[in-house]
Amino acid sequence: MQTQHCPICRLEVAVQPRYPRYVCAECAAKAMSQDGRRLAFFNTDVGGGYAAIYADTKQPYSGHECFIDGIRCHADEARFGGIVIELAAH
Template structure:
């Protein structure tokens, strides 16, 4: 089964646990609702989830993020790391004006 990033359509390995996961390139563009760049990481070697504003390092107390205006959700992946998934597919016509 193939998977493509729901935002940029880059081919990715299938991950049935995360059917709407996005690629690392798109994940690097994650922002808060007010457009501030976000970073995500595990709390420590045993896992956990933390998000922060990349400009100040201040904590971002949410899992919600936006990539190219598309609502997404970031969380700890099952075996460590962070996974970001689109909350839904991009709207119809999203690809029409993209380059």
């Protein structure tokens, strides 16, 4: 049986061949901007689209880069909708 683990907390997660470095939902909920502000990600409509905001002010966050436990990650729209956060490429 094939397994995959969150690269941050090592929790076993569903195997996603398209996203081999994706983080679990618990870690994704801890995403922060480089200046330490909590971020929230969502689709712009039912068809998809990527949007991010600062969780405290609801102001738009224009980037895709985020940090989880000090580890640089990349957030984007997942194929067929949803949001995926993965470890950033080195």
